[in-house]
Amino acid sequence: MPEGWRLVGSSVHARVAVNGDGDVYYKEFLPRGPLERLKAIVRGSRATRARHHNDLLRQAGFTAPENLAWGRLSGGREYLFSATVAGEGVTTWLRHTLTERAGEALTRRRQLLRELGDFIGRMHAAGFVHGDLRTSNVMADYSEGQFAFALIDNERNIYKTPAEGRAILRNIMQLNMLLPCDLSDRDRMRFFLQWRARMTDFSDTEARVLGLRAYDWAMDRLRAKGKLE
CATH class of the missing domain: 3.30.200.20 (Phosphorylase Kinase; domain 1)
Known part of the structure; x- marks a missing residue:
């Protein structure tokens, strides 16, 4: 080097x-x-x-x-x-920076998840689907009371309007590939509701089915990897 x-x-x-x-x-x-x-x-x-x-x-x-x-x-x-883009990966924020489930850390953790949901929803609504949307590939920078997000490792992205439902489903599954100790069900719902608010082309039933399928898919993958009983 x-x-x-x-x-x-x-x-x-x-x-x-x-x-x-x-x-x-x-x-x-x-x-x-x-x-x-x-x-x-x-x-x-x-x-x-x-x-x-x-x-x-x-x-x-x-x-x-x-x-x-x-x-x-x-x-x-x-x-x-x-x-380099500013910030740390969302994985780092959830596992190391905002681990306290009380006080200011809890408030900021919830803010992170809501604003992340809005960001991913805007991305999908614009026709972008990330090729590998693990939380470590989304960088978050906190400044002046807000989180700003950036996407890295974009070589496998897809841009198509409207974005394909199967590709969106895979992205939401990838973001759910965190253990319950990292991300509670309420944490996941905070993200999902903000994402849903941006995805106006989906009916309530379509959005609900997609969210449940993404979650089940992620849990099945974690079990297959031996990370979840």
């Missing part, structure tokens, strides 16, 4: 590093195999899609990393430098 840079955790299909000031990220997209090269011919490479979806989100008024520089390396690899 160059002096001042350090590696950070990532999937096996990428190498990610951050500079010493923490304001620039480097992501190297490692080849996944022959099928990935065929997909790139049709859809564009992973690095190209990441740049494209970052730009689409930013143009629509959502916060996403600013693309700084990109290029190709040997062996079919590509890289992307991007500016």
Whole structure:
């Protein structure tokens, strides 16, 4: 690594590093195999899609990393430098920062979930579906009494109006992939009601069915992983 840079955790299909000031990220997209090269011919490479979806989100008024520089390396690899977005992952807020269930921490925790629901609802209503909407891929920054959110790891996003119901269902399931000790049923409902308020194209029955299916899907996945009895 160059002096001042350090590696950070990532999937096996990428190498990610951050500079010493923490304001620039480097992501190297490692080849996944022959099928990935065929997909790139049709859809564009992973690095190209990441740049494209970052730009689409930013143009629509959502916060996403600013693309700084990109290029190709040997062996079919590509890289992307991007500016860091402010805040910590929602997972960190829920598991480490706002853990107290009383007083100011509880009030802010509830605010986080309501405002997150509004943000995701606006995103879905605008036609964006995130490719991997785990809570660690949503960054939250608290300032002047409000949370501001940003989306990272956008290479697998889909933009289509209206957004497809199955894709939205998967996003809500991904956000529910937290244990009951991290997220109570009331916490989930606070998020869902704010999300629902933005999704005006859904009937009450459609929204209710989607919410229940997303929750059941997430719990089934957690049980399959041995994380839930």
